[in-house]
Amino acid sequence: MSAGEDRASTTAPVGAPAAPSGHPTAEDEVVRICQELIRIDTSNYGDGTGPGERAAAEYVMGLLTEVGLSPEYFESEPGRANVVVRLEGRDRERPALVLHGHLDVVPAQASDWSVDPFSGEEKDGLIWGRGAVDMKDMDAMMLAVVRQMAREGRKPARDVVLAFFADEEAGGVHGARWAVDNRPDLFEGATEAISEVGGFSVEVDGRRAYLLQTAEKGIGWLRLVADGRAGHGSQVNHDNAVTHLAAAVARIGQHPWPLALTPTVERLLRGVADLTGLPFDPHDPQTVDRLVHALGPASRFVGATLRNTANPTQLSAGYKANVIPGRAEAVIDGRFLPGHESQLMSTLHELAGPEVRIEVLHRDVALEVPFEGELVDAMAAALLAEDPGAAVLPYTLSGGTDNKSLSVLGITGYGFAPLRLPGAMDFSAMFHGVDERVPTDALRFGVRVLDRLLQTA
The missing domain is CATH 3.40.630.10 (Zn peptidases)
Incomplete structure (x- = not known):
């Protein structure tokens, strides 16, 4: 029987033997x-x-x-x-x-x-x-x-x-x-x-x-690093590491990643369409969203697999209210679809901008x-x-x-x-x-x- 077929009918199971007397199952x-x-x-x-x-x-x-x-x-x-x-x-x-x-x-x-x-x-x-x-x-x-x-x-x-x-x-x-x-x-x-x-x-x-x-998405845990000119907090400073970093974090956190349906996701959505009778057009985000919504609470899992994602998760900068630090850092949790790692990284470098560099903390395959x-x-x-x-x-x-x-x-x-x-x-x-x-x-x-x-x- 193919895994793609309807599995509602199957042979009767062969029951496991009962545990010996006195032993828990x-x-x-x-x-x-x-x-x-x-x-x-x-x-x-x-x-x-x-x-x-x-x-x-x-x-x-x-x-x-x-x-x-x-x-x-x-x-x-x-x-x-x-x-x-x-x-x-x-x-x-x-x-x-x-x-x-x-x-x-x-x-x-x-x-x-x-x-x-x-x-x-x-x-x-x-x-x-x-x-x-x-x-x-x-x-x-x-x-x-x-x-x-x-x-x-x-x-x-x-x-x-x-x-x-x-x-x-x-x-x-x-x-x-x-x-x-x-x-x-x-x-x-x-x-x-x-x-x-x-x-x-x-x-x-x-x-x-x-x-x-x-299938599972790949992992890219990344550090954003911005260097700037340290100085007194009361002074005008156009090379502020915190400002550079904050702008990069905002751009990354707000980026609308494009829809990208991998073979596994597309097969799942076709299966949901068969169960619900809803239409499926892989090029129509609205039909995709309706099918994902039909999965109920599991839509949170599935919805995160329709595209690459990159979420800011940590921030670190400075040590005193009136000191502009010379360095500011953030951590990004990037997750890429199978075959889409290069898209994730090139987009993040573009969003980070020239004042912010990216260091890889941990990377693993999709x-x-x-x-x-x-x-x-x-x-x-x-x-x-x-x-x-x-x-x-x-x-x-x-x-x-x-x-x-x-x-x-x-x-x-x-x-x-x-x-x-x-x-x-x-x-x-x-x-x-x-x-x-x-x-x-x-x-x-x-x-x-x-x-x-x-x-x-």
Whole structure:
């Protein structure tokens, strides 16, 4: 079955064996594991401070060794911990699949939250806390499924490299990127990978659709630097670094980036048009906007993938009210579509102007892979076995994942952390947001889908 076909009909699922008497199943364990991971503060401030991932990695090691597996623990720097284990598959002639997650989270300001962000509290059928969706939920699903398989003596269809990385929230320098550069042997024979921010459901015109991530924008974190003539704040100064910088920041922040539909985005919008009956003209911004709006809360994710973006995020200048500084700086979070990096950079240089130079803080590739093939078909079938009648569509992630690092080894990455969500839930707002939370039923749904996928993919 092609990934582009209607997947409402599929063969009946092959159920996983029941766990041996006295042992919990993945569905029994996943909520507890998610809560316990959230309670381990792994905030990543991106500047070398923070608790690191060691405590979470040691917890993961314990869960894996308890069921007879032999994971490898390694640190790129003190406290920046990673865990990898290879599961032997039934067919060892096939290329391996990498199933990976990250253990770090972005910081949370407790005073902004209605619950303690590191409590892992369960209320109203939801698990609350930093990392509940990004991505300790998927980490918990991976661990719960693998633990049940190990207890039951079941092997995945092919070798699976199970990896838990550090530092994804700061570009993966101390996690996936370090592992790829220094321990490529861990991924020997792997050709495909699955990880976060895909496989979640949205409601489109009354029908549930699952968005499978087949592309992600590239990253360009940039510093703008303006130099000028320092002097007394009371004097006329036409070479003011702050003025130069402020003008550049305003031009960049207000720039109307042109519409640019990549193949993945166009295929998504055509799918939405088929589900809704709305017209689609890729050259008409109004029809594009209507289709994006039809995705409900997910429109925030998708809307950011219609064009390049560049948002000012930090400013720094001066040290005293009456001193004009000789230097002013800003940081820009640039995100470029696959194939559009040169357009982003040339436009930013033009907008910055001659008084402001651009320095690259961090750059990483954009990715786009086909919405077709055996793995895509297996992901769709696993979803539809649990939710018959739903649709499966590709989409582009506006952010980035550790699939960027694995791509250096020629590994094709997809976003697939399966969650069946309430139609009104603003899932995109949960990422790096206040009161991050995930439904417990969605976690249990996810382990059923993931177990099925590992048996068939």
